[in-house]
Amino acid sequence: MQETMNELKIGDLTIRKPIIQGGMGIGISLSRLAAAVANEGGAGIISAVCIGMTEPDYKTNLKEANKRALRKEIRKARALTNGVIGVNIMMAVSDYDDLFRIALEEKVDLIIIGAGLPLRRPAGIDEEMFKNRKTKIIPKISSARAANVIMKFWSEKHGTLPDAFVLEGPLAGGHLGFKPDEIDREDKTLETLVPETKAVIRSFEVKYKKSIPLIAGGGIYTGDDIYHITQLGADGVKMGTRFVTTYECDAALAFKQTYLDSKQEDIQIIESPVGLPGRVIANQFVREINSGMQKPVRCAWQCLKGCKFKSVKFCIADALFSAARGDFDNGFSFAGSNAWKAERIMSVHETFQQLEEEYQQKCIRRAAV
C-alpha cells in the first residue's frame, strides 16, 4: 500500500503534495507564506482581497493600491520559489475584474474564485483568452448543486469547464457559504458533500473527457484528516487555519498568538457585513458587535459590491486588517473550527513534515486492521 500522499494534477499542472494553502485576507497570506508552501511542494495562495491595504496610499487610492500590491506580491513570491503560486479572489469585491486580469497577466498557476457563483467571464477577458488560458481557474463552492450550475453554464455559454473545484465545508475559517442554520446540519458536513459533489463532477468528466479534480477544505488540520477526506473521494485538500501558526505566515505575531491562546469555545460564528456568516475567535470587539454596538465606519471606497456601508455596524475590511497587524482593539481573527488545536508556531517545512508523518502513520494503521 502506498503510504505517501498522491500528487495533485490539474490539467498539465502538477502539485507534488495535494495541499493547497487557503488564501487568507487581509494580509494573512501574502508572498512569504505562499512561497514557503510552494517550496514544500504544495500550492501557495496569495489572498487578493483588499491587498492594497498594505500600501501607504490605500486610504486615498485603494483600487490602484490593490492592483499594485497584487502584482508586487505575485512577483515577490515568484522570486522566492519555482513552485506553484496562485491567487484567491473574492467575487464579492468591487474590483474583482481588475484583480482577475492582473493575476492572468502575471501568469499565476491558478486562480481560486471565492464568495460568489462565477458564471460570467470577468470583464476585459475575451472568450479566446478565457478558453485558452494557461492559468487554472478554480471556483470555490459549498454544494454539488453549485458545481452543476457552474459546469452547465460554462460548457453551454463559454465552451469550457473549470479546471478543478474547491469544495468548502462548514468548518472552515473566514466567510462561509452556508446559512447560519446549515452550519451544524448533518447533510452539510464535508464528508457528505464530497461524494455528492464528486458524483456530479464525474458526469461532466465523462461527457467532456476532461479530468476535474475536487479539492476539499474546511476543518482539515492533520494528516489523518487528509487521509480521511481523500479516501472519500477528494483529490486534494485546502488548508488555511493550519498555516496561520507558521513563522512564514504574513500576519503579525499577535494574530498568530490569538490562535495559540484560543479555546474551543472561543471559536464562534458572526454575521459579517458581506452578508455571510464568518468564523472568528471571539474577543471584546466581537462581543461588542454581537451586542449591537456601532463601530466607526470610515469607508474610503466600497470594497464589497453589496456592502451597505452607511448602515453597517462595523467595517469588515478595517476589522480584518487591524487584526492582521495585531490591533485587537479594532478587530478580530478569522479562524477555522480547529484553530484552538495550535500549540506552537512552527515552520511551514515542519508543518509539511508533520502532515506527511501523520498521513503515513494513518496508512500503516489502516493497513494493519
Ligand SMILES: Cc1cc2nc3c(=O)[nH]c(=O)nc-3n(C[C@H](O)[C@H](O)[C@H](O)COP(=O)(O)O)c2cc1C
Ligand atoms: C484568517 C483567514 C482568512 C481567510 N480569508 C479568506 C479570503 O480572503 N478569501 C477567501 O476566499 N477565503 C478566505 N479564507 C478561507 C481559506 O481560504 C480556506 O478556504 C479555509 O481557511 C479552509 O478552512 P480551514 O481554515 O479550516 O483550513 C480565510 C480563512 C482564514 C482562516
